[in-house]
Amino acid sequence: MRRNNNSPRRVGGAFKRSETPARNYKVTEPSELLLFLLNKLSNQGRNSVKSLLSHGQVSVDDKIEKAYNYSLQPGQTVTVRKDKTAEAPPLIGLKILHEDEDLIVVHKDAGLLSIASAQETELTAYRQLTAHVRASDPGSRIFVLHRLDRDTSGVMMFAKSERIQQTMQNGWKDIVHERSYVALVEGSVKKAEGTVSSWLKESATLKMYSSPYPNDGQHAVTHYKLLQASRGYSLLEVRLETGRKNQIRVHMQDIGHPIVGDKKYGSRTKPIGRLGLHARVLAFTHPSTGKLMRFETEIPKTFMNVFRDPAPK
Template sequence: MSKNKISNYRKEAKSLNYEVKEPAELLEFLLKVLSNRSRNSVKSILARGQVTIDDHIETKYNYMLRPGQTVTILKNKAAIKQDVLIGMSILHEDEDIIVINKEAGLLSIATEKEKKQTALHQLMEYVKKEDHDNRVFVVHRLDKDTSGVMMFAKSEQVKRKMQDNWKEIVKERTYAALVEGQVPKEKGYISSWLRESKTHLMYSSQTENDGLHAITHYKRIQSNEDFSLLEVQLETGRKNQIRVHMQDLGYPVVGDKKYGSKQRNAIGRLGLHAKVLSFNHPTTNQLMLFKADVPQSFLAKSR
C-alpha cells in the first residue's frame, strides 16, 4: 500500500490505534505519533477525553505507558459531531431505554468541575438530534472509574418505574472485581450496614440497622500471589458497596486508594467492571440481559 493510500485511509478513520513498544509518558508518546500537531493541540485532545489506553480513558499527561498497551485516539473534535460517543458505546436502544457500555474514566453525570464530558450529557445530545424535545434520565450510576453496563430511561415515567421497583425489576447485577492479594476462599459473602461519614466515605457497621443493609456475594475466578479476579453479585445496591466490602474482606479493589488499595497504578484504573445487567423491560416486561466483556487488564493481572 502506498503512503498516499495509508494517508487517505487514516483520514477516513474515526480513530487511530498505536501499540506501545517501550515505556514512555503519555504526552511524550502522543507528541511523537502526532508529530504534525502542536503541543497545545495534543494537550487539548487529552483534556477532551479523546485518548483511551486499552479499556479506559486517560487524561493525565504523565501517565506511564507500558509495552504492549494500545493507545487509541479519536481522530479530531469533528468526530464528536459524527455520532461518536466518547468513552462509551450503545448496547441497546428502544423507545423507553438506552443501555450503554461505559469506559472507566467517564463520569455518569455532571459534577461541579465537569458538565459536558459525561455519559448523560452525551446521550442527551444524541437523542436530541432526532427530536429536540427528547430527554434522557439517569436510572442508576456507575462510579467514574468503574466501567461496564449502565442503563438510562427516555422518560420520567420509565425512570420512576425502574427506580421505585428496582429490586423486583432487576434480576442480576454482576461485577468483575480485580482485588489485591490471593483470596483464599473460593466463594463467600459479606453482610453489613453501610453508613456515610461527613467526608463522604462509606464504612461498614456490624450493628443491626445501623445504616443501610448491604449484602455482597463473591466467587473467585482466578488468582495468583498478588491479585485475584472475583465475580461479584449484588443482593443490594448501596453506594460504594463492593469497594467497602472488599476492604472489609481484606482484599481491596485494585487502584482504590479511598478504600485501602496499596498498589500504585497496577492497571492504571480502578479494578471494578459491571459485566452483567439483567432486568424485566419496564414496558414490555420482557427479560433482557446485557453483558460487557471483562477488561483484558483484569484477566492478565490475575493469571
C-alpha cells in the same frame, strides 16, 4: 392574540421557528414509506426523496423514520420537514448496546463520569446521551436509573421518560434480575465464595464505611465467587443484592482484599492503571414489553494480564 409567523413555537419541549413549515400527508392505504413519498412529492427526484429520509426529515406519527421499506398503514400521518435533523455528536468513552423508545443501555469506559453535579462541566455519559437523543428530537430527555463510579467500567442504562424511570426505580428489586461485576482485588482470596453483609454509612469526608452497629445505616449485601487467583491478586465475580454507594469497594476492603487501584479503600497497588472494577452483566425485565433483556460484556483484558505477570514483591 395573533401569532407572528417568525415567532418561535414549542415542539416537544424545544423551540423551533416556523419559517420552514412541515408538510403533513395522511395515509389512506397500505404502502412502503419511500413509494408513498415518491407519490406525494412527485416534483422531487428519487435521490432527493431518499436524502430527506437519510437526514431524518421524515417522521411517521411524530417519530422520525429513515427506512425506505417502512410499512405505512391507513390512518397514519407522514410529516416532511425542510430542516435537516442535527447530526448526533460522536460518543466518547461510551458505546450504545441497545436503544428503544423507553431505554438506552450502554457500555461506559473507566474514567467517564456517569452524571456530573451542578458545579461540574466536564463530559459525562448523561450529557452525551442527552445530545444523542436530541439529535433526532430536540425535546427528548434521558433519566438516570443507576450510576457507575467514574473509574468503574461496564454496563449501565438510562430511561427515556420520567414514567419509565419511576416504573423501573419503584420496582427495581423485581425488574432487575442480575447486576454482576468482576473485581480484581489484592491478595489471594482463600474462600471459593462468600457473602458480605453490613450497614453502610457515609463519613464527613464522603467516604463510605461499614458501621460496627446493627441497623446503623443502609443495609448492604454483596455475594462473591472466586474466578482466578495468584499470589498477588484474585479475580472475583461479584453480585449485588443491594445497590449502595461504593458498596463493593467497601466490602472488598472489609474482607481484607481491597480492589486494585482503590487507594480510597485501602489498596496499595495499581497494576492496571485504573480501578479494578467492571460491571459485567445487567439483566432485567423490559418495563413495556415484559421481555427479559440481558447484556454481558467481556472481562477487560487488563484484568487478566496481571495473572501472566510475576506477583508483586
